[in-house]
Amino acid sequence: MRITELSSERREELLSGLREKYEAFRSSGISLDMSRGNPPKEQLSLNSDILNAVTDPDDCISEDGTDCRNYGVPFGLKEARELFSQLIQVPADNIIIGGTSSLNLMYDTISRAVTHGLAGSPRPWGKEKHVKFVCPVPGYDRHYKILEHFGIEMITVPFTGHGPDMDIVEKIVADDASVKGMICVPVYSNYTGDVYSDETVKRLAGMQAKAPDFVVMYDDAYVVHDLYGVPAEIPSFFDECVRAGHPERPVIFASTSKMTFAGGGICCVSFGDENLELAKKVMAMQFITHDKINQLRHVRVLRDLKTVRERMDRFGSMLLPKFEAVEDTFEEFLGSYDIAEWSKPRGGYFICFRLRYGGAKRVVAMCADAGVKLTPAGAGFPYGVDPSDSYIRIAPTFPSVDDLKKAAELLSICSLISALENNTPLEV
C-alpha cells in the first residue's frame, strides 16, 4: 500500500491509532540498548572451554617448544598464524598475530602509512596534499572514525547486493592518484549483510590504481559468521591480488572478537611481503610480544577451519531466531506498506533497515524516547551524515527474542508515524 495514496481521513485515523500505541510503549518502562553488536551471553558462556584450555604451567608450551609465559615470538605463534591462514585465505607467513583488537591493527596501519608511507609510497601519506579512501556505504562507523581522525577524505560508493558498485570504484581508483585505499567488510558486510561476489573480489584485486601504494583494507570480521550453516565461500583476495600483479594491495584483518570473547580474543593482520617487513619494523618497537597464552588457549580450542565452522554453526543457530524475530515483526507491522525495506542477511551481526520516506534521525530519537536505544542514524556514513537520512542499523545479537519483538514493533510504529506525517517518499 502506498501511503501517499491514502485519503487524509484514513491517514489521520491510522496516525491516531499509532500515536496511542507509541504512548503505550513510552509508559511501559521498556529499556533496551541495541546500539552495538555485542555477542549474546549464551554464546559467551559456551566459550568457557577457552578459559580452561591452559590451566597448568606444563600447558604453556607451544608446538615449537616456546614457553608462552615468556617474551619471544613477537609476531604470533605458528599455530595461531596457521589457524587464521585458513580463515582469511592468506599464507601463514604473511600473517602477524596482534593483541586482542583488530581495530587497533587497522588504526596502526593507517598511522604508519601517514607517518612513513607504505610499499610504493612516493612519500608518507601525511606529506600528501590530499589522501582519499573509497568507502562502501552504509558501513562500519569505527572505520570512518579512524580515517576522519587522520584527515583522510572519504568517497562513498553504494552497495549492489554483492559488494560495492565496482564500476564506480574502478573509475575513482583509476582516475585519482590521491585515492590511496578502500576499507571494507567483504563477508556479511557491516551493515547491509552483502557478501562480495567472485566477480567483485576479482575486480577489486585486478583493477588499475593510479596511486602506486593503493591498498584495500579488507576487514574479515564476519568471515565465518553464517546464520544458516551455509558457509559464505568467496575467493582468496590475497591470491587474486598476487595473480593480478598487485601483491601489496591486500591488507586483511580478522579477529575472534565475535567468535570467542569480544575484545578478549586474538586478532591478525596480513600484508604482501614488502608491507609485511615495513609493519614488522615498526611493531618491533611497539611491543616485545603479545599475549601468547591467549593465542595458545584459542588455537587449542578453535584448532582449524572445520572446528571453527562447527562452533560457529552452534552460535549461528542461537542467533538465527533473533534475526527471524526482527524480520518477522517488520513483516507483520510494515509488510503491507511501502515505507521501509530491510535486509535478510545470511550471516553477520546486523540487519539493515531503510526508510523509503527518510526520517531516520527522528525515528531513532522517538525510539530512544520510548526506551529503545539504537545505533545513531547516520553512523554508517562518513562523518556520521547519511545524506538521505534513511538508514538504521539493527543489532539483534544481544537482546532476548521477546525484547527484540518489542523493539522491532516500536521501530515499526515510529517509522509509520514518521512516514505518514512526512508523506513524501525519497524516490518514486
Ligand SMILES: Cc1ncc(COP(=O)(O)O)c(C=O)c1O
Ligand atoms: C566490521 C568490524 N570490524 C572490527 C570490529 C572490532 O573488532 P576487534 O574487537 O577485533 O577490534 C568490529 C566490531 O564490532 C566490526 O564490526
